[in-house]
Amino acid sequence: MIPILDSKRQYAKIGSEVEKAVCEVLRSGSYILGPNVKALENELANYIGCNYTVGLNSGTDALHIALRALDIGAGDEVITTAFTFVATTESIEIVGATPVFCDINPDTFNIDADKIEELITPRTKAIMPVHLYGQPCDMDKIMDIAKRHNLYVIEDCCQAIGAKYKGQMVGTFGDIGCYSFYPTKNLGGMGDGGLITVNSENLKNRIVALRNHGGAIRYHHDEVGVNSRLDEIQAAILRVKLNYIDEWNKLRREHASTYNELLSSCSDIQTPKELDDTYCVYHQYTVKIPNRDEIHKMLQESGIGAMLYYPIPLHMQKVHSHLGYKMGDLPITEKNTECVISLPMFPELTLEEQKTVASTLISCLEKSKALI
Numbered sequence: 001m002i003p004i005l006d007s008k009r010q011y012a013k014i015g016s017e018v019e020k021a022v023c024e025v026l027r028s029g030s031y032i033l034g035p036n037v038k039a040l041e042n043e044l045a046n047y048i049g050c051n052y053t054v055g056l057n058s059g060t061d062a063l064h065i066a067l068r069a070l071d072i073g074a075g076d077e078v079i080t081t082a083f084t085f086v087a088t089t090e091s092i093e094i095v096g097a098t099p100v101f102c103d104i105n106p107d108t109f110n111i112d113a114d115k116i117e118e119l120i121t122p123r124t125k126a127i128m129p130v131h132l133y134g135q136p137c138d139m140d141k142i143m144d145i146a147k148r149h150n151l152y153v154i155e156d157c158c159q160a161i162g163a164k165y166k167g168q169m170v171g172t173f174g175d176i177g178c179y180s181f182y183p184t185k186n187l188g189g190m191g192d193g194g195l196i197t198v199n200s201e202n203l204k205n206r207i208v209a210l211r212n213h214g215g216a217i218r219y220h221h222d223e224v225g226v227n228s229r230l231d232e233i234q235a236a237i238l239r240v241k242l243n244y245i246d247e248w249n250k251l252r253r254e255h256a257s258t259y260n261e262l263l264s265s266c267s268d269i270q271t272p273k274e275l276d277d278t279y280c281v282y283h284q285y286t287v288k289i290p291n292r293d294e295i296h297k298m299l300q301e302s303g304i305g306a307m308l309y310y311p312i313p314l315h316m317q318k319v320h321s322h323l324g325y326k327m328g329d330l331p332i333t334e335k336n337t338e339c340v341i342s343l344p345m346f347p348e349l350t351l352e353e354q355k356t357v358a359s360t361l362i363s364c365l366e367k368s369k370a371l372i
């Protein structure tokens with residue numbers, strides 16, 4: 001069995017450091033928004049290269065608090081992608097705004113910046129690009145459109161911590177960047193967690209208030225906020241792991257190029273492409289293949305933990321049915337949904353395992369062809 005991700009292998013390496021850090025928190029008596037959260041916020045602001053970060057309960061909270069902080073709500077439209085995890089567009093619905101789906105670039109799986117402008121209306125308030133699978137979006141084009149049309153940009157960086165576009169980390173281009181520390185993410189906690197990156201001090205203050213019941217001063221509430229405080233145990237764990245993130249992302253990139261080589265002999269497999277001058281962090285290694293559903297089943301039966309991210313495009317999900325989209329509205333999104341498959345990818349993956357994954361995938365493709 002080769003899993004898509006094996007968190008236990010990572011724990012075997014750093015467990016003793018994590019346990020020490022967690023025990024210190026347990027003994028400290030300070031469990032929520034304490035010194036570890038403060039330190040993590042500073043360390044991540046330094047690492048990502050922004051003025052401020054705010055620790056939160058989840059990536060989903062980061063996204064909808066970002067929208068709240070920019071006063072985006074009922075009657076407003078946010079242009080985004082349907083080829084992402086539901087939390088992206090759910091956050092837009094949570095604040096009462098309307099997601100407007102833009103089709104994707106078939107090579108990067110990310111929002112097609114050339115198709116954004118035709119979707120802009122007087123109600124458009126923001127663009128929400130998602131750096132899917134750890135691959136940066138075309139930020140030059142997106143920021144240029146946003147400037148010309150006076151739109152906010154909220155980057156969904158939940159799969160892309162450490163990814164760079166032209167040498168600059170994602171999450172620092174737009175007004176707000178949103179991160180998740182869900183355990184499977186490249187920088188994952190051992191529970192839920194999230195983070196916002198921001199350069200404006202005013203916005204930072206608003207977000208700090210929103211995360212704790214809408215008030216900067218305890219028991220003074222200026223507006224309706226939420227409880228989205230990050231806890232000390234998660235922050236302490238994330239501080240240990242932050243020391244390894246560059247090494248882990250580098251290993252993911254090495255595994256990606258190994259897969260590219262191992263799969264290059266099979267013309268049925270389209271391996272991932274990178275935009276020029278980007279540093280992808282391969283949260284997922286996703287290829288395109290024919291007969292995807294059948295191959296997926298065959299791989300699972302062979303003990304390869306391949307996964308489909310994501311099997312239904314968001315414009316076809318029941319939660320968004322009130323928006324009135326139909327099949328055919330986002331042809332490239334729909335086509336890619338049918339042929340993508342993500343292969344096992346995590347820093348501790350071995351060369352032997354990669355060879356097994358590649359040869360199994362190639363032989364499954366050959367078998368399925370012979371059956372036709």
Ligand SMILES: *Cc1c(COP(=O)(O)O)cnc(C)c1O
Binds near residue numbers: 057084
């Ligand atoms: C994981 C993820 C989220 C949500 O993060 P949570 O911490 O699980 O709430 C949002 N967007 C994308 C693209 C994600 O991958």
